[in-house]
Amino acid sequence: MNAPVSVDDLNHEEIRNWLERALRGQEPLPLLTRDEFPHLGILRLEKTLKPATRDSLREGALQLIRRFCADGQGETAYLEELLALVSAFRDPEAVQMLVRLAEHFPDASQISTEIRLAVLAALVDMSPPQPAEFWVRIFRQDPEQYAGLVLSGMLAINPACAIEVLPKMPDTERAGQAAALKLDLAWDDLPPKQRHRFVQDIQAVLVRCGSRFVGPVRAWANSKIAPRGPEANPGLWAALCKSLGPEVAPRTHTPKLCEAA
Amino acid sequence: MPLSAYQRALADLTDHARQAVEEVFTAGLTGSTHCQISRNIADETALSTADFTSLLEVFAAQLARGDLPLSAWQTACRAHKRKGRVIPAADCPATLGRAKGLDHHAAAIARASHGDLTKEQAKKLLLKYSGSIDPDGFETFLREALLGDYLVWATFNPVDAKANPFDRLPRTHHGICTALGLGPYTSSNTLVILAWNHADSGSPPLHRPTVADAEDYPYYRPRPEADAPWGLTEPLSPNLDKLEPQPEVVMPETTSRGLRLPFHVIQA
Numbered sequence: 001m002n003a004p005v006s007v008d009d010l011n012h013e014e015i016r017n018w019l020e021r022a023l024r025g026q027e028p029l030p031l032l033t034r035d036e037f038p039h040l041g042i043l044r045l046e047k048t049l050k051p052a053t054r055d056s057l058r059e060g061a062l063q064l065i066r067r068f069c070a071d072g073q074g075e076t077a078y079l080e081e082l083l084a085l086v087s088a089f090r091d092p093e094a095v096q097m098l099v100r101l102a103e104h105f106p107d108a109s110q111i112s113t114e115i116r117l118a119v120l121a122a123l124v125d126m127s128p129p130q131p132a133e134f135w136v137r138i139f140r141q142d143p144e145q146y147a148g149l150v151l152s153g154m155l156a157i158n159p160a161c162a163i164e165v166l167p168k169m170p171d172t173e174r175a176g177q178a179a180a181l182k183l184d185l186a187w188d189d190l191p192p193k194q195r196h197r198f199v200q201d202i203q204a205v206l207v208r209c210g211s212r213f214v215g216p217v218r219a220w221a222n223s224k225i226a227p228r229g230p231e232a233n234p235g236l237w238a239a240l241c242k243s244l245g246p247e248v249a250p251r252t253h254t255p256k257l258c259e260a261a
Numbered sequence: 262m263p264l265s266a267y268q269r270a271l272a273d274l275t276d277h278a279r280q281a282v283e284e285v286f287t288a289g290l291t292g293s294t295h296c297q298i299s300r301n302i303a304d305e306t307a308l309s310t311a312d313f314t315s316l317l318e319v320f321a322a323q324l325a326r327g328d329l330p331l332s333a334w335q336t337a338c339r340a341h342k343r344k345g346r347v348i349p350a351a352d353c354p355a356t357l358g359r360a361k362g363l364d365h366h367a368a369a370i371a372r373a374s375h376g377d378l379t380k381e382q383a384k385k386l387l388l389k390y391s392g393s394i395d396p397d398g399f400e401t402f403l404r405e406a407l408l409g410d411y412l413v414w415a416t417f418n419p420v421d422a423k424a425n426p427f428d429r430l431p432r433t434h435h436g437i438c439t440a441l442g443l444g445p446y447t448s449s450n451t452l453v454i455l456a457w458n459h460a461d462s463g464s465p466p467l468h469r470p471t472v473a474d475a476e477d478y479p480y481y482r483p484r485p486e487a488d489a490p491w492g493l494t495e496p497l498s499p500n501l502d503k504l505e506p507q508p509e510v511v512m513p514e515t516t517s518r519g520l521r522l523p524f525h526v527i528q529a
Contacts, residue, residue, distance in 0.1 A: 177398030
């Protein structure tokens, strides 16, 4: 079977056409596994290309995004791949185009819910994070559909603002599970001295949250604020008592421990 | 000398179609990836004559329409998926497994979540819960993700069909890629290794892979035994640890509802 043309040998317009076909899985790509998503093969290939070809590839991706933002057309699988690719390229111009598109979702009925969610997810993952005001406007468009991504977007820019979204989340256990996971990731990224206050603030709003949503979030919050006394590890506590005698107590100086030191 | 499966299929084509097919498969550059694909086609034993003929007929028809060879081959392959023999239900392994790129599986989790998790969030969660038998609420989203897309390539332990197939392989990036024949461009790609219970996944049919399932993936190798129930990987060179070829099967796209915990992230 004859070998394919190298992308490095294509001109600027041919590269864009090649990219469009590659995003649809119609071009050979260096895939890790046979079923890997095309955008991952394109990203792998991109690293091997000449600088000028790489520039043309990124420009081609930008043109494809521009076209999508203008007409909202394209099959779901292709658009998901395109959005994933530009998300990885982190092009500021692409971010701005997608932001404008998202702000005008109500005027773009031809764009499916699935693709709207993919656009918003790309904006959550892309840098720089969008301002809280943007996410507030998105939330107003469709609170039910967009709440999860709005929470994600807010957590990326302003965790304190994000906490205020919690009472407005859909009242489902699944939404609560997703929120707990996102709060946990946000907690991981906070400076240690801010974590306790973060969890306390979340606990303070839980009383305003739906009953099905609140369960997983409360369980998470409680796990972060659980007391660190003997009841946290009863096995260890029992072993210490046996070894050191009944006078041992948490957070107190014990002569026997000092002698051991 | 008896005709190969490919030669028998060629013989059933019209003269025009046979000429078009032979021109493509006998031309080409030595050492190219696509020479390997041509060799795989010539060596394939897993397709019935009827299916092989049909595959080549569609290929020839696409060439006649003006498609480039690789595009024509892809179209023909996509119309002939899962044509290899099916493993009888009683002989199906209880546990199967596969390796995926971390970014791939994170994207799969995100897409299955319908906006509940983004790809970067899923990636962080995969790294966080690697090795955990209790991934909390993440388990909901893990089990909704597809094990693979369009077609899942899987392996298993032929000696102990209930065991996790990765338990007998080196738990290293290099070892897993070598044993499973996962291409040379994987050195910077973090892997996720997944194992699942076949029955809990809905017992999808398990097929011996064929060149049509592999399409243009150059690391597939057809197995010479026509009556073998499953395929075998070709461990990557140099294979200094002398890892054995691993069984391989293909199955339809399936969710991870039968996933066995823990899964593992394997860094390069």
